[in-house]
Amino acid sequence: MKNVADLAGVGVKTVSRVINRERHVSEATIARVLQAAEQLQYQPDVHAGNLRRADRRTGTIGLLVGNVANPFSAAVHRAVEDAALERHIAVFASSLDDDADRERASIEAFLRRRVDGLILTTVHHSQAYLGGELEQGTPLVFVDRRPNGIVADTVLTNNAESAASAVGHLAEHGHTRIAYLGDNEEIFTAKERKRGYLEALRRRGITPDERLITDGLTDDAKTAVAVSDMLALDDPPTAIFSAQNLITIAVIVALRRVGLEHQIALVGFDDIPMADLLSPAVTVVAQDPSAMGRIAARRIFERLDGNTGPARDFVVPSRLIQRGSGEIRA
Incomplete structure (x- = not known):
């Protein structure tokens, strides 16, 4: 001060x-x-009166996830909490909701409480503002999305490769009119999944049709409109690749509303609750968010225990779960 x-x-x-x-x-x-x-990158220390320990540790970490209402984020959250509990460390958690301002505000709130480390899912175009924290030795681990502007430990899925496998699976069932429905294209995962979609089409000699590609689907209403517009084309899609689990749910609702759930193939990215109980059951490329959370927690504790090695990428493989919707033939 x-x-x-x-x-x-x-x-x-x-x-x-x-x-x-x-x-x-x-x-x-x-x-x-x-x-x-x-x-000066000053943050007021709300625990100043309690920090008498030689290592200045508070026994807390900050966790920023995409959206606790999303099953993916909830699984990451639970895995981190379970790992932290074993070490008697408390977890402060917040939701990002893909809002850049909220990202900064949440992280600043964590830092004001002098958390010992941060596990972060981010959306801001740059995380260079955390460079000072890295220099001061605050451990940072990013989950699901790679940071920009700094180099730090990251736990993620090979999004492009996984998306390509989903689109390839649809192509193997005779589909050439494969639609892409994705969320905010500024997000790292969305960019990578769209890249995988496009690469899979080109690999098979299929020219991408811009009318079958829609980004920025941030709510159910936008997804419903996108599906409706595509189905109204003279040559509508025979298959859909949905690049995010909440979008997949909205696509299912839209297809069922017009009675085409058994005619149009669907593969979603990320699993969804009760996907195997629907008719047809939903084929997905499933990430392993629990493993991602465990690895992120393990890495933050390694850093707190003195590991000063170079930043690493930890890639958690996905798997294609065939349940029926992705096996509908063209």
Whole structure:
């Protein structure tokens, strides 16, 4: 706080008032203090009175997942918590909801509480703002999406290869009109899965049809419209590759609404609840989010235990689960 005060040209008490959002501080002074705090990467320590231990550890880690309502994120969350419990470490968790501002706010909240390490799923175009934390020795492990702007441990699936295997499976069943439905193309996983889709088509001499490719499907309504528009084409798709599990659920609803669930083949990326109980049961490329969570937790604990080796990628293989929807022939 003294460093911030010196840089801003104010007293330490003024810095305290600004950080704690107390009244009677001018807007100009607030701006100077906040600019100095950002320049020095200062974070107020809410546990300062309790940090008497020599290693300054708090026995906590921060976990940022995509969306706790998504079964994938929930499985990662549970695996990390189970691993942390064995070491008597508490987990602070937050949802990203694919919001870049929320990413920064959640991570800053973790850092204010002086967590010992961070396990992160991110969406911001760059994570360079965490470079200072890496330099200070804060362990960072990224899950599902590779960071930009820094090099850090990452646990992920080979998204492009897995997507290509799904599209190849549909092609092997005679399909050449294969639609792609994906979420925000700025997200690392979405980019990779679309890349795998396109590579699989080209590998088989199939020219991609832009009318069968839709990105940015962030809710059920958008997915329903996309499916409806594709089905209305003179040469509609005979198969659909859905690149995200919540989109897959919306596709199933849309196909059932028009009675085409047994005519149009479907392979989804990520498993969904009760996929084997539907008719037809849903074929998926299944990731292993529990394994991804366990590996991320193991890596963060290795770092906390003194491992200073170079950053690594940990690739967890997916598997194609054939249940029926992906085996409908063209």
